[in-house]
Amino acid sequence: MSTKNHKPKTKNSPKSALRVLGLDPGYERLGVAILEALPNGKHQVIFSACWRTSSQMTFSERLLNLGIQLEALIAEYAPKFLAIEKLYFETNQKTAMHVSEARGMMLYVAARAGLTAHEYTPLEIKVAVTGYGKATKAQIIKMVPLLSSLPHKPKYDDEYDAIAVGLTFMARDGR
Secondary structure, X not given: OEOOOOOOOOOOOOOOXXXXXXEEOOOOEEEEEEEEEOOXXXXXXXXXXXXXXXXXXXXXXHHHHHHHHHHHHHHHHOOOEEEEEOOOOOOOXXXXXXXXXXXXXXXXXXXXXXXXXXXXXXXXXXXXXXXXXXXXXXXXXXXXXXXXXXXXXXXXXXXXHHHHHHHHHHHHOOO
């Protein structure tokens, strides 16, 4: 499994700081982000990555590896909330089923860690981040750095999507 972890410049934050784990569910590529609310109304991304699993692994091995990484991330950054994208069905039913199963594992891991889950549709995420429900991927990618402080430029769309899901939580439920 290939992971690209980006450590924050500072992990020490006030204990009362609002932290959310944003996830863009997948099993081949999983977008993850930890966001923290700043007093100035902006949001700081303190961790983001796109975790990848090998197609040489069995599906259950992929889930196990992602689950272990997710548990470690939650233990390290102590978010209180999970923001996760709701699944919409694609044309490829096998892929949709596997993503759904991976999403279930993520909800389970978060619940076991005591996180309160918030689920958002792609439309809700687009509206929260861009103000427009039919926004393109490029528009979301453009808005993410305007709404948050990024420790690095994300390489994959999945990472931008995880940040966008976290921003949706901050805009809608993180008050």
